[in-house]
Amino acid sequence: MHFDPTQLATPAFILLVIAEMLFVRYAGRGRYEVRDMATSLIMGFGSVIFGTVFGFIFVWFAHLVMPYRLMTVAWSVPAVALCFVLDDFTYYLWHRSAHRIRWFWAEHVTHHSSQHYNLSTALRQPWGGFLTIGFVFKAPLLLLGFPLGMLAFVGGLNLVYQFWIHTEAIGKMPRWFEAVMNTPSHHRVHHATNARYLDSNYAGVFIVWDKLLGTFVEEDEAEKPRYGIVKNLATFNPFKVAFHEFVGIAKDLASARSLRDVVGYIFAPPGWSPDGSRETSDAIKARWAQYRNAQSPAE
């Protein structure tokens, strides 16, 4: 079965980005910047090219794993629904790792590199997936017996769902929806660099994973999210956007003086350094908490 939800949704993506631009221009809610948007769209375009060229690696990996599957799940509506939910959980796990392990962050940082938050940001997709091989997170589903085509299908649906949540044009959704689903409000928090919002809301479709696993943070009306990364990029060059963290890892490895340094530079959280001279998100949050407590000791 060959049915790519992302490809089918592309015209809707384009129309929605245009509609949002008009909304931002005339309602004044949200921000667009030409070079930022151009970079996001080029990153999206490039990710399709890279995905096409290197997609065979995932197919090869799947064919390595599938002979060991426990059973074979046949295509049916309940099977697809179950696969969608389980796939979303593996997305959560991958996404959490992508923020906590530098190797995966090197790929994912691309998506967070814009200081803007609009629908074009959703299209700012990485090019380095073939290097980080994050698709190993799908292995349990293959081992359970879900067919590769079904995984590709639900993965596409997941990606399509996540498009519309990249906007400032929508405030809050109805309470029941906010309780279960990932929404623009929850995902704004995820893209924020404010210390209180760092490393939270990793969900793709169902925000319940964050609520169950202790990574949920509610958007605070009093603290507007500031988007981007802790050390924002000063370039719109798509190649630098796509690969700068890989270059950073390579430079650090060249200066590593022990095996501990090597392992730390690759697998420790972004910002880790042997001498502690850089800051991880945990360190930033701790410093922020210390500062906040000093400012208002009664709280």
Added chain:
Amino acid sequence: MTDQLLYLAISLAGVAGMVGLCALLFGRAVATLDTRSATQRLSCDVPGFRRGNSALSADCRSAILEDARNGAVYLVTARGDGFVTRRLGRSDLKTASRDGAALALRFSDFTFPAATIAFHDESVARDWEARMGRA
């Protein structure tokens, strides 16, 4: 193959069209700052930041500020309609040289383009060149 090339061409034309529409609607924004907004921005990026000495570039697109708590020197500079901040410590700078009232900075971070910051007064540039050497 022809179909794929056609798909590629349509996609690129689509990207160009959307960027064109964005330019039409929003123009090419140029962010400017003053000492207050530069301080605000640094306070966001560096929790607890307390402004000490500071200097604004002549074009109001960059500012150099010192953290009164520890003497650390920071750059706030415009990129598009927003700003980027960087600490200007010895390990962050490849070179810092002065030509009259202008400071030329080259960064260790390869994503950060070299910057020339022109001040109104040569003494300001000289003063910050010295501070960066100590930071």
